[in-house]
Amino acid sequence: MKRMSMIFRAKANNALDRAEDPRETLDYSYQRQLELLQKVRRGVADVATSRKRLELQLAQLQQQADKLEGQGRQALGAGREDLAREALTRRSGLQQQIADLQAQHAQLQAEEEKLTLASQRLQAKVEAFRTKKETIKATYTAAEAQTRIGEAFSGISEEMGDVGLAIQRAEDKTQSLQARSGAIDELLASGALDDPTGTSKDDITAELDRISSTGDVELELQRLKGELGSAPAPQAIEGSTAPGGSAVGQVNVQKEGQA
Amino acid sequence: MIVRILGEGQYHVPDNEVDALNALDDAVEKAVTMADEPTFRNALAALLGHVRAQGTPLPAEELVPSDAVLPAEDASVEQVKELLTDEGMIPG
Numbered sequence: 604m605k606r607m608s609m610i611f612r613a614k615a616n617n618a619l620d621r622a623e624d625p626r627e628t629l630d631y632s633y634q635r636q637l638e639l640l641q642k643v644r645r646g647v648a649d650v651a652t653s654r655k656r657l658e659l660q661l662a663q664l665q666q667q668a669d670k671l672e673g674q675g676r677q678a679l680g681a682g683r684e685d686l687a688r689e690a691l692t693r694r695s696g697l698q699q700q701i702a703d704l705q706a707q708h709a710q711l712q713a714e715e716e717k718l719t720l721a722s723q724r725l726q727a728k729v730e731a732f733r734t735k736k737e738t739i740k741a742t743y744t745a746a747e748a749q750t751r752i753g754e755a756f757s758g759i760s761e762e763m764g765d766v767g768l769a770i771q772r773a774e775d776k777t778q779s780l781q782a783r784s785g786a787i788d789e790l791l792a793s794g795a796l797d798d799p800t801g802t803s804k805d806d807i808t809a810e811l812d813r814i815s816s817t818g819d820v821e822l823e824l825q826r827l828k829g830e831l832g833s834a835p836a837p838q839a840i841e842g843s844t845a846p847g848g849s850a851v852g853q854v855n856v857q858k859e860g861q862a
Numbered sequence: 863m864i865v866r867i868l869g870e871g872q873y874h875v876p877d878n879e880v881d882a883l884n885a886l887d888d889a890v891e892k893a894v895t896m897a898d899e900p901t902f903r904n905a906l907a908a909l910l911g912h913v914r915a916q917g918t919p920l921p922a923e924e925l926v927p928s929d930a931v932l933p934a935e936d937a938s939v940e941q942v943k944e945l946l947t948d949e950g951m952i953p954g
Contacts, residue, residue: 717869724871727922735925757927765868772869 626748629736632756636729639763643722646770650715653777653784657708660787661701667791668697674807681814690807700787707780714773721769728762864920865913866928868937868945873917883930886912894942902939910935 671694678686735755739748863880866872875883886909893902910932920926933942 720871721869724922728925731923731925754927755925758925761866761927761931765866765871769869 626740626752628756629740629752632759633729633733633736636725636732636759636763639766640722640725640729643718643725643766643770646773647715647718647722649777650711650718650773653780654708654711654715656784657704657711657780660784660791661704661708663791664697664701664704664787668694668701671697671807674811677811678807678814681811683810683814686807686810693807700790704787707783711776711780714776718769718773721766725762725766728759732759863929864926865917866931867910867913867934868931869934871922872920872924872926872928873913874920875913875917879912879916882916883909883912887930894939897939899939902942906933906937907935 671690675687675690675694678684678690732755735751739751739755743751863875863877864872865875865883886905889905890902890909893899893905913932933945937945
């Protein structure tokens with residue numbers, strides 16, 4: 604702890620020693636402070652943007668999880684336990700992602716709060732520095748100013764060093780998160796998750812649609828048969844036992860073999 | 863004395879707390895040297911906790927250098943080592 608404060612002090616002193624008239628250093632330093640303040644504000648904005656994007660993704664993932672749960676229920680209602688199981692399995696995968704992202708969101712929010720506070724602290728110190736520098740420049744000769752400047756300078760350097768580290772941290776966090784966000788966007792864009800444009804259907808939706816439309820057709824068939832007064836058909840049972848994919852494949856292979 | 867906790871700001875800590883702080887700081891330094899992360903975590907939390915409990919936050923517009931600078935609560939051993947050697951930390 605002694606060593607670390609020494610580092611801050613040494614840097615401030617070095618900067619002062621380089622200047623011919625320490626009063627010039629004051630103006631230069633003030634410019635640097637304003638630049639850093641700008642950078643911190645941009646940093647806060649960047650973190651906020653990342654946080655908002657994360658919130659959007661979380662909402663999308665949650666929506667998707669809810670939809671899968673509904674589909675699971677629907678599939679179970681249709682007597683398709685296999686389909687329901689598939690939907691719930693996917694949902695649990697999503698839940699994991701959601702929990703993970705929620706943790707990241709909390710971290711980012713904490714980072715944003717810290718950075719906001721740091722930026723407020725720096726702003727107050729920059730303001731104090733500006734007042735002090737004007738007083739020093741107006742009141743003291745170069746020689747006298749030296750010691751006064753040293754203190755103000757050390758104080759502000761330290762704050763700048765601290766806030767500089769805070770920005771760096773926030774930048775690192777948002778960068779790793781942005782890579783993560785890209786991966787989730789890809790996931791959202793792929794068939795595995797909901798397509799917000801509704802143009803492509805994932806396989807569970809397609810299967811559920813097929814079940815319900817098959818059901819509708821069967822009902823319609825029964826109705827028509829009823830109207831025609833024919834017997835309720837054993838046909839319907841035959842129709843509902845759809846041939847499996849592998850059976851079709853075998854038939855094809857046999858045909859090809861024969862040809 | 864004035865103590866800065868990185869990422870949190872400065873605290874004014876009564877001078878009669880210096881011995882207690884030094885003892886806590888020794889524990890942190892030892893853990894850093896041994897690169898013992900769990901011990902370091904506890905030691906750092908104890909040190910920072912003491913500063914927060916015994917100190918009063920310095921007003922933001924106060925412009926004074928700190929007598930001691932402490933790492934942030936979530937800093938790792940590696941980061942503290944870097945802080946102790948890093949050259950590019952302070953904008954000039």
